[in-house]
Amino acid sequence: MSQALLDRLLPLVAAHVLLASAALALGLLIALPLGVLAARHRRFGQVAMGAASLVQTIPSLALLALFFPLLLGLRTLGLPLSPLGFLPALLALTLYAVLPIMRNTLVGLQGIDRDVIEAADGLGMTPAQRLRLVEVPLALPTAMAGIRTASVWTIGAATLSTTVGQPSLGDVILSGLQTQNWTLVVAGCVAAAALALIADALLALAERGLALRRRPLWIVALTLFIAAPIAALLLQPRSQATVTIGAKSFAESYILARVIGHRLEAAGYRVRYKENLGSAVVFGAVASGEVDVYVDYAGTIWTNEMRRTAIVPRAAMVAGVADWTRSKRGVTTLGALGFENAYALAMRPRPGIASIADLARAAPGLTMGGDLEFLDRPEWAAIRQTYGLSFARLRSFNPSFMYEALKSGDADVISAFSSDGRIAADGLVVLTDPKGAIPSYDALLLVGPSASRDAKLTAALRPLIGAVPVAMMRRANLMVDRATNKASPDEAARWLARQIVP
Amino acid sequence: MTWSPRTFTKPLVTGNNNRGPAVVLEGVSKAYGAAIALDRVSLDVAAGSFVALVGASGSGKSTLIRTINRLIEPDSGSVSIDGRDLREQPVHQLRRTIGHVIQSVGLFPHMSVAENIAIGLRIAGEAPGKRVAELLDLVDLPQEMADRSPATLSGGQQQRVGVARALATAPGLMLLDEPFGALDPLTRDALARAYRALHERLALTSIMVTHDMAEALLTADRIVVMAAGRIVADATPAALVRGEGGGEAQALVAVPRGHAERLAALR
Numbered sequence: 001m002s003q004a005l006l007d008r009l010l011p012l013v014a015a016h017v018l019l020a021s022a023a024l025a026l027g028l029l030i031a032l033p034l035g036v037l038a039a040r041h042r043r044f045g046q047v048a049m050g051a052a053s054l055v056q057t058i059p060s061l062a063l064l065a066l067f068f069p070l071l072l073g074l075r076t077l078g079l080p081l082s083p084l085g086f087l088p089a090l091l092a093l094t095l096y097a098v099l100p101i102m103r104n105t106l107v108g109l110q111g112i113d114r115d116v117i118e119a120a121d122g123l124g125m126t127p128a129q130r131l132r133l134v135e136v137p138l139a140l141p142t143a144m145a146g147i148r149t150a151s152v153w154t155i156g157a158a159t160l161s162t163t164v165g166q167p168s169l170g171d172v173i174l175s176g177l178q179t180q181n182w183t184l185v186v187a188g189c190v191a192a193a194a195l196a197l198i199a200d201a202l203l204a205l206a207e208r209g210l211a212l213r214r215r216p217l218w219i220v221a222l223t224l225f226i227a228a229p230i231a232a233l234l235l236q237p238r239s240q241a242t243v244t245i246g247a248k249s250f251a252e253s254y255i256l257a258r259v260i261g262h263r264l265e266a267a268g269y270r271v272r273y274k275e276n277l278g279s280a281v282v283f284g285a286v287a288s289g290e291v292d293v294y295v296d297y298a299g300t301i302w303t304n305e306m307r308r309t310a311i312v313p314r315a316a317m318v319a320g321v322a323d324w325t326r327s328k329r330g331v332t333t334l335g336a337l338g339f340e341n342a343y344a345l346a347m348r349p350r351p352g353i354a355s356i357a358d359l360a361r362a363a364p365g366l367t368m369g370g371d372l373e374f375l376d377r378p379e380w381a382a383i384r385q386t387y388g389l390s391f392a393r394l395r396s397f398n399p400s401f402m403y404e405a406l407k408s409g410d411a412d413v414i415s416a417f418s419s420d421g422r423i424a425a426d427g428l429v430v431l432t433d434p435k436g437a438i439p440s441y442d443a444l445l446l447v448g449p450s451a452s453r454d455a456k457l458t459a460a461l462r463p464l465i466g467a468v469p470v471a472m473m474r475r476a477n478l479m480v481d482r483a484t485n486k487a488s489p490d491e492a493a494r495w496l497a498r499q500i501v502p
Numbered sequence: 503m504t505w506s507p508r509t510f511t512k513p514l515v516t517g518n519n520n521r522g523p524a525v526v527l528e529g530v531s532k533a534y535g536a537a538i539a540l541d542r543v544s545l546d547v548a549a550g551s552f553v554a555l556v557g558a559s560g561s562g563k564s565t566l567i568r569t570i571n572r573l574i575e576p577d578s579g580s581v582s583i584d585g586r587d588l589r590e591q592p593v594h595q596l597r598r599t600i601g602h603v604i605q606s607v608g609l610f611p612h613m614s615v616a617e618n619i620a621i622g623l624r625i626a627g628e629a630p631g632k633r634v635a636e637l638l639d640l641v642d643l644p645q646e647m648a649d650r651s652p653a654t655l656s657g658g659q660q661q662r663v664g665v666a667r668a669l670a671t672a673p674g675l676m677l678l679d680e681p682f683g684a685l686d687p688l689t690r691d692a693l694a695r696a697y698r699a700l701h702e703r704l705a706l707t708s709i710m711v712t713h714d715m716a717e718a719l720l721t722a723d724r725i726v727v728m729a730a731g732r733i734v735a736d737a738t739p740a741a742l743v744r745g746e747g748g749g750e751a752q753a754l755v756a757v758p759r760g761h762a763e764r765l766a767a768l769r
Binding site: 118 | 606607611612621
């Protein structure tokens with residue numbers, strides 16, 4: 001393992017351990033009393049178990065995502081809550097940890113011989129004594145099995161917290177997947193699996209020590225188990241003056257985040273990256289100050305945030321977006337970087353198809369491949385309506401795999417981005433849009449409310465405005481996206497910076 | 503085992519001048535929905551006596567004995583011990599002054615024999631001192647058994663531990679609910695005799711539920727026969743054997759008498 005990879009993994013391991021431990025601890029705090037209550041009151045037990053099971057049926061990714069609007073809503077009510085990062089991740093993971101612990105506590109308590117309980121009562125134990133001296137020791141092995149399940153689940157699901165901006169080993173897994181860097185993916189998976197196995201082994205050891213009533217064994221095991229998050233806490237960088245740079249989940253976004261980061265580091269700032277944020281999440285994050293600066297696209301804000309459907313000329317859209325973000329959300333649009341990354345339809349050259357209008361005639365016999373986000377976007381609906389497109393099949397792919405799909409024939413037409421280096425590299429054609437159905441997508445540098453008041457920060461970023469030609473962006477993107485001789489987003493960012501700013 | 507004692511432990515053997523308490527039930531009723539378990543039962547148990555409650559399954563004898571340590575709260579009527587109503591003190595305090603022995607014993611599987619025996623003292627905050635050793639001697643168990651797990655004991659040994667555990671806080675009143683019902687006949691006979699001897703030696707008041715009339719006749723001073731939630735006979739063993747006590751009691755006495763006659767005929 002290279003030193004660079006190790007340097008990247010270690011803080012993520014620490015953040016991962018901290019998040020999973022906090023969720024497990026909170027889960028225990030909630031689930032153990034609930035399990036005892038459920039054993040005492042049958043009706044309550046049924047309701048609590050039903051609710052916990054219901055939570056378990058929600059996919060973990062969805063549960064994490066649901067906390068974002070929920071916390072955002074609570075925040076508008078005046079509660080000082082952060083809708084991104086540690087809090088939503090902690091809440092979602094805690095909910096997941098509750099069911100196995102509560103169920104096993106309940107089952108463990110219910111499994112105690114009735115005669116033993118009657119003997120305890122007959123001896124004159126108070127309810128608290130009965131719980132402490134009889135019920136807890138006897139239910140412990142079963143409850144412990146639930147705690148072990150919960151800890152393994154929590155450590156696994158914590159990888160998903162990266163989508164709400166909480167660093168975890170999911171960062172390298174998701175980034176590796178987006179840029180097809182399999183070393184990163186494997187490193188992240190192996191590290192997460194190792195954490196889960198170590199946690200499970202320590203708890204198994206503690207369980208054994210308790211069962212055999214060997215005090216040193218369980219004390220040592222539990223001490224190690226608790227020492228891990230404490231060590232992780234000490235490893236956390238504690239600097240308040242850190243600028244948070246946001247990125248969505250594709251190469252261009254990673255690269256631009258690092259171009260910004262390198263400039264700010266050169267200006268004396270500490271920076272951290274929150275990558276793989278969804279389009280809807282990241283704008284909310286910059287408005288709320290969770291993210292200080294990131295690059296978004298005029299058309300994305302125009303349609304997603306401003307809910308406009310009319311298509312206006314490029315310059316008017318940039319001006320309209322800048323005005324709206326400042327007046328409605330307090331977000332400063334520092335300026336356009338100079339290139340567009342518009343949605344486009346791309347395909348291998350076919351005779352007679354040069355525009356989307358031409359495509360409409362051939363579409364009933366073709367398969368359209370789009371990335372997960374595109375097929376749900378208003379732009380797609382606008383293109384379809386404007387040209388009357390009707391494909392034989394629609395398939396969704398991860399953006400990284402769409403070009404492969406075109407090569408393998410799994411798709412005939414794909415949604416593409418005009419700044420993607422693979423269009424030229426793969427010899428594809430971008431279909432023209434004669435009816436102007438696709439809005440322009442100028443890359444904009446957006447700065448959050450508090451960061452925009454920092455004149456030194458905006459001065460450090462201003463040279464990027466209008467400085468990135470689309471050809472350069474394409475080449476940088478291709479360095480990361482190409483199948484062989486790949487560069488990391490960091491390397492591509494350094495290359496790009498050398499080209500654009502003297 | 504570490505806990506700090508708050509009080510000194512009461513001596514186990516107090517001498518015959520300090521007898522177990524008297525127990526009085528007055529008009530005690532208990533119903534489960536439409537099923538009547540106890541129907542206005544009144545009973546005086548004299549201090550230091552050994553009363554057997556006998557009857558068929560569902561006659562109410564188990565319900566009755568459980569009202570005395572409030573494992574069951576009667577719907578109406580009152581129970582008092584030495585003239586003091588049960589409800590005058592917290593239920594766990596009451597139960598700590600009453601020994602309770604049940605058919606299935608209910609030893610704590612995660613504790614050693616010694617810890618099981620000492621648990622009553624532990625929850626009351628008393629130091630066990632030499633009490634565990636004393637009790638093992640009292641119920642005729644070897645001292646080496648102290649550190650064993652209850653699961654390694656025979657059924658008879660387990661019930662001896664159960665009796666020792668019930669006696670640990672030196673209660674004056676013992677409630678025994680089918681105490682020897684799950685044991686083989688030899689062990690059962692030996693334990694019943696051993697318990698009777700303890701009753702004498704510790705000057706206890708004992709109330710024992712059993713469905714076995716022979717065991718009742720040979721162990722108790724007084725036999726109370728129950729049927730359908732009521733007391734239908736109340737007599738000494740000698741009187742029952744003489745044919746007194748009425749039809750329901752005599753039907754129960756007929757069983758061991760028949761056994762005895764058939765055994766005599768075999769000679």
